Amino acid sequence: MFLKFESVGNHRTFAAQIEVLSAQADADLVYFAEDDYFYLPDQFFRMVQFLRAGPDIDFVSPFDHLDCYRLALHRTPKWIRTCADHHWRTASSTCLTFLTRKETLVKYRAVFDSYVRGNWDSSLWLSLTKDRVRNPWFLVRCFLAGSFEWKIIVKAWLYCWPQILLGKKLNLWVPVPGIATHLDVRSLSPATDWQRLMSSSKQENCVPVPASPENHPEPLTHIS
Numbered sequence: 001m002f003l004k005f006e007s008v009g010n011h012r013t014f015a016a017q018i019e020v021l022s023a024q025a026d027a028d029l030v031y032f033a034e035d036d037y038f039y040l041p042d043q044f045f046r047m048v049q050f051l052r053a054g055p056d057i058d059f060v061s062p063f064d065h066l067d068c069y070r071l072a073l074h075r076t077p078k079w080i081r082t083c084a085d086h087h088w089r090t091a092s093s094t095c096l097t098f099l100t101r102k103e104t105l106v107k108y109r110a111v112f113d114s115y116v117r118g119n120w121d122s123s124l125w126l127s128l129t130k131d132r133v134r135n136p137w138f139l140v141r142c143f144l145a146g147s148f149e150w151k152i153i154v155k156a157w158l159y160c161w162p163q164i165l166l167g168k169k170l171n172l173w174v175p176v177p178g179i180a181t182h183l184d185v186r187s188l189s190p191a192t193d194w195q196r197l198m199s200s201s202k203q204e205n206c207v208p209v210p211a212s213p214e215n216h217p218e219p220l221t222h223i224s
Contacts, residue, residue: 093125
């Protein structure tokens with residue numbers, strides 16, 4: 001199924017994704033995909049395998065965000081695992097491209113709906129992973145240092161305080177190195193020469209896509 005929107009912006013298209021993926025009954029796994037990502041070919045199935053590898057794997061993003069290495073917000077203890085011939089690491093937050101179970105999306109829909117109402121993606125993720133948001137000293141340090149990171153935490157509390165106070169801590173995982181990157185030249189996923197790969201892909205007139213039937217034989221609903 002394809003739904004066409006004429007320049008309605010991120011918030012309305014994300015709201016439509018939530019609605020469709022929550023209501024569908026075709027697959028137990030759902031994937032949110034922003035349209036400004038570049039994927040390594042034949043790697044998407046690794047996310048599906050990893051998500052199914054354990055009950056404590058709640059969300060998987062293909063993008064190892066550069067912010068994980070340069071912002072104090074992300075300097076918290078992490079877990080690392082190997083699965084599907086790849087390393088995976090927990091992350092505090094990511095963008096709005098991720099894989100999860102339908103039941104998880106439905107259960108925490110209010111958190112994701114907060115983005116539609118004006119929350120930031122980083123803030124909603126912090127309310128789910130619980131990283132930094134319950135540390136008042138970190139908030140004060142960021143504020144005094146003039147770092148914008150304090151605004152991310154304030155936004156999380158403003159929109160998602162029930163999840164922060166009463167909700168379960170969930171785990172967001174990313175591959176290391178990333179198997180896709182957001183097409184922001186300032187924040188490309190590290191350890192991969194994306195410029196070279198994109199140039200090569202353009203020359204071959206073949207842009208890798210996130211999923212294909214041979215790469216994930218299990219049912220999967222994907223909306224971008």
